[in-house]
Amino acid sequence: MSKRIFLPALFLIAAFLPGMAQGSDTSADFMRSMGKMYVVVTAIGIIFLGIVVFLIFLDRKLTKLEKQTKQND
Amino acid sequence: MIKKHFWKALAVLILLYTFIAGLLVPLKPGIVEMDPRTVQSGRNISFKVKGYNTHYMNSDIRAWLKMDEDHVLAASPILIQNDRDLKLIFGIPPFLPTTDKTQNFTLIIDSPVDGVHLLPNAVFVSQDSVNLALASLQWPPERITDLHEKAGITFPFRNILAETIRNIYFHVPMWFAMILLFLGAVIYSGRFLWKKNMQDDQRAASMIRTGVLFGILGLLTGAVWAKNTWGAYWSGDIKQNMTAICLLIYLAYFVLRQAYEDPDHRARVSAVYALFAFFAMIPLLFVIPRLTDSLHPGNGGNPALGGEDLDNTMRLVFYPAVFGWFLMGLWIAQLNFRIERLRERRLEEE
Numbered sequence: 001m002s003k004r005i006f007l008p009a010l011f012l013i014a015a016f017l018p019g020m021a022q023g024s025d026t027s028a029d030f031m032r033s034m035g036k037m038y039v040v041v042t043a044i045g046i047i048f049l050g051i052v053v054f055l056i057f058l059d060r061k062l063t064k065l066e067k068q069t070k071q072n073d
Numbered sequence: 074m075i076k077k078h079f080w081k082a083l084a085v086l087i088l089l090y091t092f093i094a095g096l097l098v099p100l101k102p103g104i105v106e107m108d109p110r111t112v113q114s115g116r117n118i119s120f121k122v123k124g125y126n127t128h129y130m131n132s133d134i135r136a137w138l139k140m141d142e143d144h145v146l147a148a149s150p151i152l153i154q155n156d157r158d159l160k161l162i163f164g165i166p167p168f169l170p171t172t173d174k175t176q177n178f179t180l181i182i183d184s185p186v187d188g189v190h191l192l193p194n195a196v197f198v199s200q201d202s203v204n205l206a207l208a209s210l211q212w213p214p215e216r217i218t219d220l221h222e223k224a225g226i227t228f229p230f231r232n233i234l235a236e237t238i239r240n241i242y243f244h245v246p247m248w249f250a251m252i253l254l255f256l257g258a259v260i261y262s263g264r265f266l267w268k269k270n271m272q273d274d275q276r277a278a279s280m281i282r283t284g285v286l287f288g289i290l291g292l293l294t295g296a297v298w299a300k301n302t303w304g305a306y307w308s309g310d311i312k313q314n315m316t317a318i319c320l321l322i323y324l325a326y327f328v329l330r331q332a333y334e335d336p337d338h339r340a341r342v343s344a345v346y347a348l349f350a351f352f353a354m355i356p357l358l359f360v361i362p363r364l365t366d367s368l369h370p371g372n373g374g375n376p377a378l379g380g381e382d383l384d385n386t387m388r389l390v391f392y393p394a395v396f397g398w399f400l401m402g403l404w405i406a407q408l409n410f411r412i413e414r415l416r417e418r419r420l421e422e423e
Contacts, residue, residue, distance in 0.1 A: 031301050035100070035125060035235035039301045043243050043294040044092075050290040054283075054405065061412050068419055 081404050087397030094390045095242035101223055102127040103230030104192035107180055114200040115167035122159040125230065128186045129153045136161050137217055138178040138196060144170050145215045146178075166211035168204045175199045181217065188223030190230065229384055233302055240298050241387060242394045247291035248316075250398040252354075254284035254406065255323070259351045262344035272414065274340035277347055279410035281326055283402050288320045303368050312362040312369045319357045322350045336417075 031038050106123035122136075136148040136159070152160035159182070169176050180195035228238055258280040265273035295313070296306040307313060329346055333339035362369065370382050383391060 035105075036301055037236040039237045039298055040096070040239045040243070042297050043240050046293045046297065047243060047247070047290050050286060050293070051405070054286050058408055058412060061416075065412065065415050065419060072419075072422070 080400055084397055084400035084404060087393050088401060091242050091390050091394040091397055095239050095394065098226055098228055098386070098390075100126055100236065100238070101227045101230040102187035102190045103232065103235075104180060104182065104190060104195070105232070105235075107192055107195045110195070111197045111199070112165065114165050114169055114198050117162060117164045120161045120163065120196070122161055122180070122182070124157045124159070124182070124187075124190070125235065126187075127184075127190070128156050129159055129184065130156050132184040132186050134159070134182065134184045136183075137181045138163055138165075139181055139217070140170070140176060140178055142216070143214055144212050145217055146212075147215065165198060166208070167200070168202075168208035168211055169198060169200045170205065170208040170212045172203050172205070174203070183217075183220050185221050186223075187221075189220040192232065226386055228387055229382075231382075237298055237302060238382075238387075240294065241383065242390050244291060244294040244298055245391070246394040246398040247287045247294065249395040250402045251284045251287040251291060252358075253399045254280045254287065254402050255351050255354065257403075257406075258284065258347050262347040265340060265344045271336065271340060271417070274344060275413045275417070276406075276410050277344065278326075278330065279406040279413060280402075281323055281347060282409055283406040285320060285323050286405070287398070287402060288316070288323070292316065292320070299368075308368065310368045311365050312358070312367050315357040315361055319354045322353055326350060 031042075103125045104122060105125045106121070108121040109118070112118050130153060132153075134151050134153065136151055138146045138148075146163055146165065148161040148163050150162055152162075154160060176198050177194045178196045178198060180192040181189060182191070183189045231238060258277040261273045261277035261280065264270070265277065292313075299308060299310075299313075300306045303310075326343060326346055330339055330343050333342060363371075
């Protein structure tokens with residue numbers, strides 16, 4: 001189950017985060033303001049979210065194991 | 074207890090350092106705008122110049138348009154409007170010391186506070202007719218001397234890149250960490266084939282899983298960076314395409330693992346596949362991109378990790394970032410491995 005969620009979740013991030021920079025000219029201006037600093041901020045945000053999604057994936061795996069252990073005991 | 078977890082604390086401390094230094098060290102001053110960009114020779118022309126991270130107020134500023142070492146034109150007068158805006162007036166002679174109708178000039182600005190900063194191809198000057206004899210009289214030999222250097226710790230300013238040069242501490246270490254994790258998987262896969270210990274197979278799988286995570290993050294951060302510097306999320310650059318293929322090869326590793334019921338058989342096939350995938354990755358990432366044109370530095374004749382793309386100040390942040398993310402990757406892989414091992418034990422007990 002967890003594996004079925006993990007990859008779509010990553011693709012969701014792939015679809016949404018760059019989407020923030022896309023579209024109207026105002027958001028493109030925003031990404032280019034302050035010497036394009038927000039490009040770096042977005043990159044760090046992607047890395048952070050990616051690691052969080054991976055942690056959720058590990059968490060679900062562990063929860064499943066814990067449930068099995070409880071049933072056996 | 075502390076000894077056992079020491080490397081995890083080290084990973085966090087190193088990454089903390091790279092985040093703080095990578096985000097807070099300022100860029101060198103630079104020039105972002107020059108207006109107009111195309112002019113006619115033989116006129117006094119006033120240019121509007123916009124600086125970045127500059128401190129023009131109350132500073133002894135000098136400015137030049139430079140064609141080559143011997144042909145330099147000084148601005149006079151220079152009107153300082155604020156810390157970032159200048160008005161430069163250049164009296165451009167009617168004839169240029171070149172046989173071309175149009176000549177490009179580099180704008181050079183020097184100040185004791187900001188040091189020397191420049192804008193390549195700042196202005197294109199057109200002349201109606203070529204007259205080298207008159208031009209040599211109108212362009213007396215002049216040289217730029219007594220340039221200043223900005224004091225303090227700074228990162229290079231590069232046009233188009235601007236602040237995104239900091240992505241070198243976040244985007245590039247993803248790839249380095251990915252390659253190191255895949256290399257770790259090769260070592261454990263090899264050890265499995267030699268000693269037939271199931272734990273080595275699980276270690277390799279965990280490392281590849283974490284490596285693929287870093288690879289996907291590298292692709293996504295690269296896409297956002299590319300959108301704002303190269304103009305598109307995906308420009309079909311050779312290195313982008315090859316890394317996508319490389320990640321697909323590694324994703325197939327997990328499809329392969331799903332296909333085998335018998336753990337011994339699965340471990341043997343996937344260990345051999347991990348070796349194959351790593352040796353397929355080397356030409357994909359390090360050989361093919363160098364053979365053709367690429368937007369990435371280090372390919373198609375561009376210098377790699379050198380010059381103004383990665384100076385010595387940046388190395389002080391970049392290499393710790395690579396090491397820090399690699400340790401972080403090992404930590405994540407280890408967590409993954411411990412969960413996998415627990416699950417295998419559960420299965421054996423049942």
